[in-house]
Amino acid sequence: MIKVYEAIRMNSSRLITSYLGVKVELNFKNGNLLRGVNANLVTSDRFVQDAIENDSRFGVTIRLKSSYPESSDEKESIAKEKEKARRQSRSSSTREQRQAAKEEVNSVEEVKSINDVISYFTSLGETVEDEAQIEELKAKYKVKFPNLK
Structure with a gap:
């Protein structure tokens, strides 16, 4: 699951929390207080999500903005699309090189x-x-x- 957290009333923030004896660094970015946009942190790491949600600042200065399901079907389709695009760009560039060689004097x-x-x-x-x-x-x-x- 992909979760988006926001640091309330912050442009950016670097917070460090300790969870199960492990220090976890949280980097919130891309906030703009003049436009009313809070700094965000996007993560799919379950350990980091648990660390944020068990921190004493969760609900006070950090809150869950949204969450998205991470399905394996989406991952596979994205990987297939990237591979297809890579093949097409490789074949078109090879085709262009052959055509240029034919036209070369x-x-x-x-x-x-x-x-x-x-x-x-x-x-x-x-x-x-x-x-x-x-x-x-x-x-x-x-x-x-x-x-x-």
Whole structure:
């Protein structure tokens, strides 16, 4: 069970209580006295809940604001949703990386003349007959020649 406690008329508070010989530190936060909001402490730890409820300040400066049932079904569904979101983000980023790799144009800097271009495409098993065919081959192999003059 998740319980929300509030420290009455406090912005924040750090209280220490002793329960069954164990010191328990209680940190109440997020209060705003100007707006009438008390500091809160949310816990699902049964020991801490017992320590608060058996403290002499409970009902005076500390009170139970609300409690929520903590079902195992909710925990499982939240865990499944997180796993599903993680898988989707991983697969979409992998898909984006593959797409970027496909669109990426390789730069061949050692090619400096038209004869080097012809040699490059010949080494790939292509025959080059004119300049229009060179442009087609550049698009086909996704290459550019930045040093070509």
